[in-house]
Amino acid sequence: xxxxxxxxxxxxxxxxxxxxxxxxxxxxxxxxxxxxxxxxxxxxxxxxxxxxxxxxxxxxxxxxxxxxxxxxxxxxxxxxxxxxxxxxxxxxxxxxxxxxxxxxxxxxxxxxxxxxxxxxxxxxxxxxxxxxxxxxxxxxxxxxxxxxxxxxxxxxxxxxxxxxxxxxxxxxxxxxxxxxxxxxxxxxxxxxxxxxxxxxxxxxxxxxxxxxxxxxxxxxxxxxxxxxxxxxxxxxxxxxxxxxxxxxxxxxxxxxxxxxxxxxxxxxxxxxxxxxxxxxxxxxxxxxxxxxxxxxxxxxxxxxxxxxxxxxxxxxxxxxxxxxxxxxxxxxxxxxxxxxxxxxxxxxxxxxxxxxxxxxxxxxxxxxxxxxxxxxxxxxxxxxxxxxxx
Numbered sequence: 170x171x172x173x174x175x176x177x178x179x180x181x182x183x184x185x186x187x188x189x190x191x192x193x194x195x196x197x198x199x200x201x202x203x204x205x206x207x208x209x210x211x212x213x214x215x216x217x218x219x220x221x222x223x224x225x226x227x228x229x230x231x232x233x234x235x236x237x238x239x240x241x242x243x244x245x246x247x248x249x250x251x252x253x254x255x256x257x258x259x260x261x262x263x264x265x266x267x268x269x270x271x272x273x274x275x276x277x278x279x280x281x282x283x284x285x286x287x288x289x290x291x292x293x294x295x296x297x298x299x300x301x302x303x304x305x306x307x308x309x310x311x312x313x314x315x316x317x318x319x320x321x322x323x324x325x326x327x328x329x330x331x332x333x334x335x336x337x338x339x340x341x342x343x344x345x346x347x348x349x350x351x352x353x354x355x356x357x358x359x360x361x362x363x364x365x366x367x368x369x370x371x372x373x374x375x376x377x378x379x380x381x382x383x384x385x386x387x388x389x390x391x392x393x394x395x396x397x398x399x400x401x402x403x404x405x406x407x408x409x410x411x412x413x414x415x416x417x418x419x420x421x422x423x424x425x426x427x428x429x430x431x432x433x434x435x436x437x438x439x440x441x442x443x444x445x446x447x448x449x450x451x452x453x454x455x456x457x458x459x460x461x462x463x464x465x466x467x468x469x470x471x472x473x474x475x476x477x478x479x480x481x482x483x484x485x486x487x488x489x490x491x492x493x494x495x496x497x498x499x500x501x502x503x504x505x506x507x508x509x510x511x512x513x514x515x516x517x518x519x520x521x522x523x524x525x526x527x528x529x530x531x532x533x534x535x536x537x538x539x540x541x542x543x544x545x546x547x548x549x550x551x552x553x554x555x556x557x558x559x
Contacts, residue, residue, distance in 0.1 A: 196220060196255060203280070205263075205294045210279040212253075213266075219258040219295045223268065223277065226251050230270050237266035237293075260504075261297035262543025263364050265290060283364055287355040292364065297543060302550050303366035308376035309335035313368050316435070320427045322419075327389065329428065330362045331436065334375055334382035344437045346383040346444035346557040348470075349424065350549075351390045351453025361387040364542045370550050380553045386432055390420045390449070390456050417459040425464065442493060446556050448472030450545040458483075465489035470556050472498040474548040475505060475540055478516035481526055497523055498552050500533040502544035531555060 200214035200222050212224030223235040223242075228250025234241045237256050244254035265285045267274050276282060276291045283292035311334045320327045334345065350367070352360035361367045367385060374380035394400050395415040401407045433440040447468045449457040454476015461471045462479070465487055471494055473479075478499045484490050499520045506517075513519070517532055524530040533551045535544040 203293045204296075205281050205292055206279055207281055212279045213277060213293055215293065215295055219261065221256040221259060221264075221266070221293055221295075222253060223256075224251065224253045225268060225270075225277065225279070227270055232269075232271055234269040235266065236269055236274070237264055241269065259295050260538050260541060260543060261295050261300075262538065262541060262546065263292060263294055264541065265292050267291055284357050284359050285355055285364070299547075302373060303369045303546055304373070305369055306373060306376070308372055311335045311337065311368055311372055311375075313362050318427070318431050318435075320423055322423045322427050327423075327427075329358055329386055329388035331432070332362075332368055332371060332385035332387070333436070334384070335372065336382060337384075337437075341437070344439045346381070346446070347432060347436075347438050348383055348385045348446040348448060348553075348556065349428070349468075350385050350387050351447075351449030351456055352387070353449075353451035353453055353545075357391065358387050358389040361385075365549065366546055367549065370546065371553065374550070374553055381557045383557055384432070384436055384438060386428065388424070388428055390453055392416055392419055392456075412455070417456050420456055421460050421463070424460065425467065429467075442466055443469045443495070444557060446470035446472070448474065448498070448549075448552060449476055450474040450548070451476050451540065461494070462487040462490065465493050469494060470496045470498070472500070472548070472552045474500050474545045474552075475502065477513045478519040479523060480514055480519050481522045484523060484526070484528070491526070491528060495529060496555055497528055497530045498533065498548075498555065499530070500535065500544070500548040500551065502535045502538035502540060504537070504539035505544070506534065508539075 197216050197218050200216045202211050203213050203215050214222040221235065221237060223244060225233065227233055233244040233252040235244060235254055235256055238259060242254050242256050244252040246252045265283065267290055268277050280291040280293060282289045311332055314331045314333065315328065316331050317326055317328050350361055352358065371380065375382050395413055398413040398415065407413065432438060445468050447457045447461055454473040457471060458473055458477050458479065461468050462483055466489060479497055497520065499516050501516060520530045520532045533548060535547040538544040
């Protein structure tokens with residue numbers, strides 16, 4: 170159980186152990202530079218099977234490996250000191266990866282950098298059959314604003330990103346609902362705007378008339394070990410309940426006492442419970458679960474993306490939840506459900522039990538994906554049209 174829970178507090182690490190070679194199958198030679206490459210860089214490349222072909226010049230190195238999806242693949246050096254090698258086919262969507270050069274982990278100089286696994290590093294986009302829903306299109310574009318503010322709770326400056334819909338600056342009398350959208354463990358407030366494609370997803374949904382325009386706030390939910398809970402020694406697994414008691418308290422106070430008041434003061438919001446939603450992926454989903462069960466008078470719509478579920482007991486022990494919450498949305502990747510990477514009971518059964526008890530619930534499964542960004546992009550795409558429908 171503890172190991173399963175740990176999965177939800179970190180982005181799946183790309184530092185897999187051991188070495189693997191691509192399966193002995195003919196490789197389709199239709200590789201093209203990845204869309205996530207730095208301008209003009211030919212590597213890494215992706216083919217129609219979803220294989221990644223890494224390439225780097227390292228003439229003095231003795232061993233180079235591509236490390237993606239917790240598997241390492243040996244690269245081969247040519248007479249000019251240029252190393253290349255292929256991965257097995259990857260799931261559609263975004264993946265963190267890195268290179269190993271003589272035992273040292275390094276970012277790939279060919280890729281753009283993304284914050285995940287608690288560091289800035291390489292990422293790659295595997296083209297998806299349904300990528301149209303987050304494509305950049307010739308439709309009215311909203312803005313993602315970088316917003317710095319002072320936090321009384323943390324006694325320092327913080328940053329969040331705020332999505333405002335395309336029409337926001339045209340009619341300055343109109344007010345909007347707000348979704349507070351949280352990232353996963355080892356990520357930060359850049360995750361949803363960059364890896365999550367939040368702006369493009371919303372612009373396209375709004376242009377198609379499928380979602381009501383609303384504001385989205387993406388802040389940093391990274392948590393610190395609670396001071397009143399003994400910290401495990403290095404290398405030891407935590408004892409007692411996991412996550413530790415009070416782990417979400419710091420962000421909860423920051424959200425309720427700093428972030429929400431700041432957003433309501435700075436943007437034209439509909440500043441009441443029925444026009445406020447909270448959702449998150451993985452760790453952010455776990456934070457959403459804790460906060461919305463505790464503060465049932467703050468949020469009306471709730472989304473957990475690969476972040477557990479609500480049991481009937483949870484809801485019965487949370488006064489006001491049944492009366493105040495208009496929607497409970499729970500989602501997972503199909504491979505997560507197959508591999509039982511979940512906690513707190515069967516999420517589908519839990520969600521169905523809430524529906525039978527009279528709550529409005531929605532259970533979504535992303536096909537052929539695991540604990541990864543394509544699952545969460547699809548989750549947002551399915552969640553957003555259900556919000557703030559009067």
